Amino acid sequence: MSKGFENPSRVQFDPDGYATDTLALRAGQSRTPEGEHSDPIYPTSSFVFSSAREAAARFGGEEAGNIYSRFTNPTVRAFEERIAAMEGGERAVATSSGMAAILSLGLALLKQGDHVVCSRSVFGSTVSLFDKYLSRAGITTTYVDPTDLDDWRAAIGPATRMLFLETPSNPLGELTDIAAVAEIAHANDALLVVDNCFLTPVLQKPLALGADIVMHSATKYIDGQGRCVGGVVVGRQAEMEEVFGFIRTGGTCMSPFNAWVFLKGLETLPLRMRGHSESAQILAQWLEQQAGVERVFYTGLESHPQHSLACRQQNGFGGVLSFEVKGGRDAAWRFIDATRMISITGNLGDAKTTITHPATTTHGRMTPEDRARAGIRDNLIRVSVGLEDLDDLKQDLSLGLAQL
Numbered sequence: 419m420s421k422g423f424e425n426p427s428r429v430q431f432d433p434d435g436y437a438t439d440t441l442a443l444r445a446g447q448s449r450t451p452e453g454e455h456s457d458p459i460y461p462t463s464s465f466v467f468s469s470a471r472e473a474a475a476r477f478g479g480e481e482a483g484n485i486y487s488r489f490t491n492p493t494v495r496a497f498e499e500r501i502a503a504m505e506g507g508e509r510a511v512a513t514s515s516g517m518a519a520i521l522s523l524g525l526a527l528l529k530q531g532d533h534v535v536c537s538r539s540v541f542g543s544t545v546s547l548f549d550k551y552l553s554r555a556g557i558t559t560t561y562v563d564p565t566d567l568d569d570w571r572a573a574i575g576p577a578t579r580m581l582f583l584e585t586p587s588n589p590l591g592e593l594t595d596i597a598a599v600a601e602i603a604h605a606n607d608a609l610l611v612v613d614n615c616f617l618t619p620v621l622q623k624p625l626a627l628g629a630d631i632v633m634h635s636a637t638k639y640i641d642g643q644g645r646c647v648g649g650v651v652v653g654r655q656a657e658m659e660e661v662f663g664f665i666r667t668g669g670t671c672m673s674p675f676n677a678w679v680f681l682k683g684l685e686t687l688p689l690r691m692r693g694h695s696e697s698a699q700i701l702a703q704w705l706e707q708q709a710g711v712e713r714v715f716y717t718g719l720e721s722h723p724q725h726s727l728a729c730r731q732q733n734g735f736g737g738v739l740s741f742e743v744k745g746g747r748d749a750a751w752r753f754i755d756a757t758r759m760i761s762i763t764g765n766l767g768d769a770k771t772t773i774t775h776p777a778t779t780t781h782g783r784m785t786p787e788d789r790a791r792a793g794i795r796d797n798l799i800r801v802s803v804g805l806e807d808l809d810d811l812k813q814d815l816s817l818g819l820a821q822l
């Protein structure tokens with residue numbers, strides 16, 4: 419490991435051989451000659467050159483170096499290096515949001531006539547992106563049951579170039595066997611993309627399981643404190659060069675301010691993910707015993723139909739759980755409104771616990787039939803378990819339970 423300070427934008431930490439917890443703190447760190455300990459931030463749109471000759475060489479690609487922050491920025495680069503190391507990928511490319519990550523993947527790696535097979539239990543805007551916008555570029559999408567390998571196999575055709583999934587799914591925690599779907603993808607010359615937003619590299623490493631590309635909404639656990647919107651894509655050099663080429667031209671780049679916040683977020687990500695998981699496990703088991711609760715969805719529960727897959731492919735079960743209460747929409751709303759501390763919001767992955775009624779918010783734009791097919795019932799409540807004291811959380815949820 420070199421500790422040299424010669425170039426402020428150079429990465430000075432060799433991540434090889436270090437564990438995820440260490441990489442979260444150290445990978446991608448750079449230091450200016452001032453010797454600051456925290457990551458420097460470069461809020462600049464453009465960079466200057468020492469001569470006209472140097473400018474020409476940089477623009478011509480003969481010399482490496484920064485030109486303009488839509489292309490590269492040292493703070494953004496530091497974030498990319500850190501998350502790439504944590505996911506075990508060759509290279510990462512940061513984007514302005516999680517949706518920008520998926521859009522950039524679609525436009526960089528797919529073309530007219532290509533076909534995507536996608537889990538039907540992905541983030542709502544992901545479905546809209548494929549169906550309303552990427553379809554205009556002549557890219558078609560077929561949706562499958564994420565838990566059914568035969569469904570994945572059956573949906574593949576000669577034009578299939580990409581398989582896309584999110585595991586565990588939101589809000590029901592359905593799992594997809596990443597290694598098995600990777601095999602299906604590769605047998606058909608297609609790429610497997612995994613949205614690893616819910617578990618992060620701390621609790622799940624899709625690339626090690628055979629996926630080709632991992633993407634994130636950094637807005638969720640990577641920030642972890644609800645401050646910034648951002649995204650990132652991680653994978654092999656060849657595909658990431660294509661994605662970078664699109665972002666550089668298409669402008670779906672991350673701002674240096676946000677990259678700095680996400681760098682700070684990554685430093686505490688391992689600790690937070692273990693805290694979220696530990697509390698969610700205890701609350702899931704506790705909710706399962708409550709008379710007003712009909713069913714709890716959490717991959718850490720033995721009652722979860724894919725609990726053994728969760729144990730095999732995850733290093734933990736994450737912070738998001740959901741449950742059905744006795745009664746319908748009114749009972750669910752009464753429960754939510756009775757809590758005093760927990761935040762009512764559609765966001766998740768925050769250090770503060772959040773509560774959501776999926777059927778009328780995050781999944782409210784689906785038709786009732788689609789919602790029924792997806793298993794999102796009116797009595798379903800989602801909780802993204804935060805880092806507050808467990809007894810305080812139980813007490814707040816008890817106010818909701820008393821309404822049932």
Ligand SMILES: *Cc1c(COP(=O)(O)O)cnc(C)c1O
Nearest residue numbers: 515516517541613615635637648
């Ligand atoms: C939030 C989310 C996205 C979209 O990310 P944005 O940063 O909001 O654009 C994509 N996938 C999952 C699983 C998400 O939760």
